Amino acid sequence: MSSEACTPRTGAVVVFYNPDEACVARANRLARSMHCVVVDNTGSVGTAAELGLSGAIEYVANGENVGIATAINQGVEALIRADFDIAILFDQDSEPPASLLTELPMVIARANEAGEKVALAGPAYDDPRLRGVAPFVRFKWWKLERVTPEGEQPIDVDFLISSGSCINLRWWSSIGPMDDALFIDFVDLEWCVRAKTRGFRVLGVPWVRMSHELGGEPVKVLGRSYPMHGPLRHYYQFRNVIALMKRSSMPMTWKTTELVKLPVRVLIYCFFPSQRKEHLAMVWRGIRDGCRGRLGAYRQR
Structure with missing residues (x-):
């Protein structure tokens, strides 16, 4: 051809x-x-x-x-x-x-x-x-x-x-x-x-x-670098992973991987950056909204 x-x-x-x-x-x-x-x-x-x-x-x-x-x-x-x-x-x-x-x-x-x-x-x-x-x-x-x-x-x-x-x-x-x-x-x-x-x-x-920079400025934990974001991005990350895990269309293999990674993400994203309280609050809101099916743009409530 x-x-x-x-x-x-x-x-x-x-x-x-x-x-x-x-x-x-x-x-x-x-x-x-x-x-x-x-x-x-x-x-x-x-x-x-x-x-x-x-x-x-x-x-x-x-x-x-x-x-x-x-x-x-x-x-x-x-x-x-x-x-x-x-x-x-x-x-x-x-x-x-x-x-x-x-x-x-x-x-x-x-x-x-x-x-x-x-x-x-x-x-x-x-x-x-x-x-x-x-x-x-x-x-x-x-x-x-x-x-x-x-x-x-x-x-x-x-x-x-x-x-x-x-x-x-x-x-x-x-x-x-x-x-x-x-x-x-x-x-x-x-x-x-x-x-x-x-x-x-x-x-x-x-x-x-x-x-390509995969995520924000990394934070190093136990010798390994993880991409860091602001609190609002962490809201979307946790909200969407919870919302997608509830969907039957998503493969179980992916869901099991995310179950393993979720507690690690909470530890790294909430306790290693500055603004720890803000990160933890937005992660919690994301998890809550994901469970409730609240999607779209984040609105201050």
């Missing part, structure tokens, strides 16, 4: 939240390589020109933080309306290598030509703060199977983080959009699980690497 025949129309979706000049510059560089939709969750409504965005960028200003799931859905739907085949998702601080922009769409294109149902392809992630290149993962009973990203063939995995991942829009309507109610955290995991449950594959591409 010729490379021209199998080159899919590829666009990018970048989600903004209070972006700085470096975020705008990254989006402008990306727009020189492909059509780029920027969905802005910043609380104030502005214009693309005021931000300094290129005129080539399709800019969607929400005027409020509607969550990562809704923002991704907005960007993907914009690409679908414009007849794109592929959507590559990026956080505002993602710095993709040029190879990612071509290699991942080609993995999807080859799968389509071979009649394989591939929903998503994504790179290996390199975070120097957290032991370098992160392994791909599969769900196993009570723990994750960690797969070293090496070799010249895509690797079947159970989920990929959204930033840098490449969605096959051929199957978007069959799988459905990201779950708006989750707002942020576990959004990508839930979508990957849903895709796999419906018979689609999720592929890690080991020869494509992207530098």
